[in-house]
Amino acid sequence: MLSPRLRFAILVAKSAASASRLLGHKGETLPGRILLAIEPEAISLLAQNKEVILVSGTNGKTSTTKAIAAIVSQLGPVATSGSGSNLAWGAANALMSPAPYAVLEIDELHLPGIIAQTDPTVVVLLNLTRDQLHRMHEVKRVADRWHVECSEATDTVFVADIDDPFINYAIVNATNVVRVSFGGRKHPDGAVCPRCGSYLHWTRGNYSCTCGLTNKITDVRLKKGSAAYRNAVLANIAGEVIGAAPIEFKESDLERSVTKEISGKIAHFRLTKNPASWTEALQSHLHDDVILVLNARQVDGIDTSWLWDVSFAVLKGHRVIVCGERALDMAYRIHVEGIEPQVVENFEQAISLAQGAEVSVLSAYTAFFELVM
Amino acid sequence: MLEIIRIHNELLGTYGDRGNADVIKFRAAARKIRARITDITYLDPLPKNGDIYLLGGAEDAAQLLSLNALRKGSILARAANNGAVVLAICAGFQILGTKYATRDEEFVGLGLLDVITTPGDKRLVGDIAVQSDLFDFPLTGFENHSSITTLGVDAKAFGKVLQGNGNGVGALDGAMNKTMNKNVFGTYLHGPILARNPEFADLLIERAVGGAISPMTDELAQRYAKWRRELIK
Numbered sequence: 001m002l003s004p005r006l007r008f009a010i011l012v013a014k015s016a017a018s019a020s021r022l023l024g025h026k027g028e029t030l031p032g033r034i035l036l037a038i039e040p041e042a043i044s045l046l047a048q049n050k051e052v053i054l055v056s057g058t059n060g061k062t063s064t065t066k067a068i069a070a071i072v073s074q075l076g077p078v079a080t081s082g083s084g085s086n087l088a089w090g091a092a093n094a095l096m097s098p099a100p101y102a103v104l105e106i107d108e109l110h111l112p113g114i115i116a117q118t119d120p121t122v123v124v125l126l127n128l129t130r131d132q133l134h135r136m137h138e139v140k141r142v143a144d145r146w147h148v149e150c151s152e153a154t155d156t157v158f159v160a161d162i163d164d165p166f167i168n169y170a171i172v173n174a175t176n177v178v179r180v181s182f183g184g185r186k187h188p189d190g191a192v193c194p195r196c197g198s199y200l201h202w203t204r205g206n207y208s209c210t211c212g213l214t215n216k217i218t219d220v221r222l223k224k225g226s227a228a229y230r231n232a233v234l235a236n237i238a239g240e241v242i243g244a245a246p247i248e249f250k251e252s253d254l255e256r257s258v259t260k261e262i263s264g265k266i267a268h269f270r271l272t273k274n275p276a277s278w279t280e281a282l283q284s285h286l287h288d289d290v291i292l293v294l295n296a297r298q299v300d301g302i303d304t305s306w307l308w309d310v311s312f313a314v315l316k317g318h319r320v321i322v323c324g325e326r327a328l329d330m331a332y333r334i335h336v337e338g339i340e341p342q343v344v345e346n347f348e349q350a351i352s353l354a355q356g357a358e359v360s361v362l363s364a365y366t367a368f369f370e371l372v373m
Numbered sequence: 374m375l376e377i378i379r380i381h382n383e384l385l386g387t388y389g390d391r392g393n394a395d396v397i398k399f400r401a402a403a404r405k406i407r408a409r410i411t412d413i414t415y416l417d418p419l420p421k422n423g424d425i426y427l428l429g430g431a432e433d434a435a436q437l438l439s440l441n442a443l444r445k446g447s448i449l450a451r452a453a454n455n456g457a458v459v460l461a462i463c464a465g466f467q468i469l470g471t472k473y474a475t476r477d478e479e480f481v482g483l484g485l486l487d488v489i490t491t492p493g494d495k496r497l498v499g500d501i502a503v504q505s506d507l508f509d510f511p512l513t514g515f516e517n518h519s520s521i522t523t524l525g526v527d528a529k530a531f532g533k534v535l536q537g538n539g540n541g542v543g544a545l546d547g548a549m550n551k552t553m554n555k556n557v558f559g560t561y562l563h564g565p566i567l568a569r570n571p572e573f574a575d576l577l578i579e580r581a582v583g584g585a586i587s588p589m590t591d592e593l594a595q596r597y598a599k600w601r602r603e604l605i606k
Contacts, residue, residue: 130387133387133517134498134499134517137496137498137517137519138387138432138433139432140432140433140434189387191383191384191415192384192432192434192435192438193434194434197437197438198438199415199416199438302499303515303517303563305388305389305390305392305515305563305564305565306388306389307389307392308389308390308391308392308395308565308568309386309389309391328593328596328597328600329597331593331597332568332594332597333392333568335593335594336392336395336396336399336568337395343593
């Protein structure tokens with residue numbers, strides 16, 4: 001039974017949501033903010049009657065959350081967070097739903113707090129790589145926080161991709177873990193053992209540290225594959241933990257990609273927001289025309305130094321067009337790698353310069369949402 | 374052959390500073406100066422014949438590993454004594470000092486620069502601009518650290534801070550030596566600094582080859598540098 005204050009908070013939050021929608025806003029943060037302002041305990045109170053599954057990691061949160069929501073919906077109604085709405089108020093907003101299941105995408109820095117508040121049944125930990133360092137500061141700092149909270153959440157089952165040493169370190173003292181390894185994937189920021197600070201020894205994409213941290217001791221070992229494939233596997237394992245049958249996904253179901261017709265051309269958009277996701281995207285099929293869109297707002301990361309840690313060499317031979325608020329950062333980066341892009345003011349000009357019928361668009365976070373949503 | 378030694382990028386590569394080597398090689402090639410980048414990992418010995426040694430930013434544990442590896446044989450100090458160029462950014466800059474401390478421990482540095490780094494109480498994150506005596510225009514970059522670096526008697530600042538924090542004290546950024554080893558540069562500017570400020574890359578090449586190099590027109594590089602300088606607040 002909900003307390004009178006919580007019921008009041010939900011009422012106000014829901015009216016605010018309707019008002020906000022009337023004004024044309026998508027309105028996922030406002031109701032959550034109001035709910036938490038009136039009842040600061042709303043998240044833990046609302047989570048009490050639900051089976052909660054949380055998903056976190058640098059890359060793949062949104063698509064994996066969608067996949068798990070689809071799997072769990074075989075069991076009953078599912079409350080889930082909207083696209084990328086992964087801070088506390090996003091969680092609060094989703095939890096207002098009466099659905100018995102909640103599948104929530106949670107920001108890396110907010111994860112420990114949300115675990116403590118929701119006492120989740122399952123937490124899926126995808127990966128931790130460099131992202132938005134102006135906010136995260138260091139990958140290790142995020143992993144340290146996870147490590148503490150994962151050790152304390154003794155009722156939760158963690159589904160963890162331990163090929164990532166930061167994830168393995170996060171769950172190393174956790175009570176219930178499904179350790180998943182696909183093997184053969186060297187972590188781009190994994191030169192140092194996050195547990196003991198030693199130089200981490202990697203052999204053919206697998207690691208073993210003198211302190212015992214290794215991806216060779218696993219509960220589930222699978223073949224190598226793309227990020228989309230790996231996340232589909234992790235989603236199904238999470239589903240299995242709460243008794244849902246697996247679903248067979250196509251890789252494209254879990255890629256952060258959207259195809260849209262613009263100015264008579266077929267544009268294939270792909271979300272790229274940090275070194276790991278750029279590298280993944282550059283390995284996918286690219287058309288002759290490639291448009292790179294770079295912004296550096298808060299959620300993109302306000303600094304672009306990391307562009308120099310991505311190899312753009314595969315773009316040689318493509319017609320490369322660069323736009324976005326930080327187009328020059330990108331243009332100069334690839335110029336030094338021997339790729340001469342055309343730099344234009346905006347996306348409309350970029351797409352008009354493309355000559356083929358199909359165009360690949362690799363886009364920063366904020367630009368992705370503006371262009372395809 | 375201009376030998377560019379990129380030191381421990383797997384440890385000191387947390388902030389894109391590897392690009393400094395790429396920019397030097399790119400701009401040297403435009404002057405018909407052949408250049409080679411050699412990546413030295415933690416497990417490799419440091420070559421003695423480098424013309425330019427580059428160190429970048431790192432997380433704490435990686436910084437300490439790199440320092441301990443570089444301590445062996447004092448090769449970097451000897452190279453600097455012999456006139457080699459050393460450019461060190463952020464964590465790399467800190468390990469060149471005489472001492473640096475984290476919240477828990479204190480470490481003796483390589484001593485190429487007379488600076489001491491101590492932990493500060495806030496994170497210094499954002500765009501930074503400095504005015505160095507080496508140039509008659511400001512240099513731009515991005516900083517992200519939480520340390521305070523204090524200059525000793527043998528050191529002077531790399532530049533005055535126009536925007537941002539730099540060393541976190543005295544509105545100064547970075548360090549150079551006052552008398553000896555004038556080709557050693559420490560700074561907090563990421564960006565990478567040489568991508569944002571190609572003139573500095575040219576200065577390092579001149580120092581390394583020991584003479585003036587021909588001018589170069591790279592419109593994109595100039596446009597990029599100019600645009601970032603116009604944004605200085």
